[in-house]
Amino acid sequence: MSNLETIDVKTLPWLDAPRQRLRTALQRDRLPAALLIQIDPGLGGELLARWCAAALFCTATAAGEPCGRCIDCRRVASGEQPDLLLLAPLEESKEIKIDQVREAARELALTSHSGRRKVVIISPAEKLNRNAANALLKTLEEPAGAATLMLVTGEASRLPQTVQSRCMRVPCAPPATATLVGWLAARGGAAADWAAALALHDGRPLAVLGTDPVALAGLQRDTHRVLDQALQGALDPVETAEAWARDEPALRVAAIGAWLRERIDEWANGRRKLDGRALLESEESLRELRGWLDSPINKALALERLLWRLGTIVPRASTPNRHRG
Ligand SMILES: [Zn+2]
Secondary structure (H helix, E strand, O other): OHHHHOOOHHHOHHHHHHHHHHHHHHHOOOOOOEEEEEOOOOOOHHHHHHHHHHHHHOOOOEOOEOOOOOHHHHHHHHOOOOOEEEEOOOOOOOOEOHHHHHHHHHHHHOOOOOOOOEEEEEOOHHHEOHHHHHHHHHHHHOOOOOEEEEEEEOOHHHOOHHHHOOOEEEEOOOOOHHHHHHHHHOOOOOHHHHHHHHHOOOOOHHHHOOOOHHHHHHHHHHHHHHHHHHHOOOOOHHHHHHHHHHOOHHHHHHHHHHHHHHHHHHHHOOOOOOOHHHHHHHHHHHHHHHHHOOOOOOHHHHHHHHHHHHOOOOOHHHOOOOOOO
């Protein structure tokens, strides 16, 4: 988060529309007690929630706009505002658990430090496990005093309908890739490199900040070159898989994904004769492999299987028949 603290939400043009909507609600003192900010990860959803929290705490606010300079604004930005609770998966866990929600509910029941209100930001909210979501529902049904809850999620459908229906939806449309690349390039660096970096990070600009776009573009080029060789049967899947499993496997898998999407486009548009079934099977293998990246599974073996499969997307007659020795 430290990286994000330095980003001014006003510099993210794709958040202008939802921010305007929140500002209008704040100006009219009509902000609902619970918001569901729907936004893909890495686009600054939590920054938008914090901006809204700052607007609620700021003592120098004008027209629903936090000043960004007062002690309250600065505390919100650094996460040190005592009336602001941030719920996220704890480090050792991938979920937001019931104890965290219960603790937040207990906090909400106490008098606020500022004498104004309390704000809870839950991000990413789809990480609430079932019990935690049920506990949250209780808080939503019986809101305690002056409290605002903000749920930030790219997967609202994974939240119980009962939770969704008690929140005002704030949808944030995903911006065009060109907008994101332009935003990154405006901070320095070549647009082409940022485009590659973005492709390797699921189109999440804030995840890409602080990375080396030149190195990422190089990794993508290298991966694609090797995969092109695979189509000509000029690849040793075992050796390649072992090398990639040691060298940034997650980024390699992302680069394979971008390459495979291009092949599927070529095939779908009739620009290249490829085996549709093998393409879909490769896509399936890739999806599986993505799900395994965080697990202790043997990544080299999984990558090897995927590479073998990718080697079959060119119709067989033109592929030399290679088998493991
Ligand atoms: Zn302020």
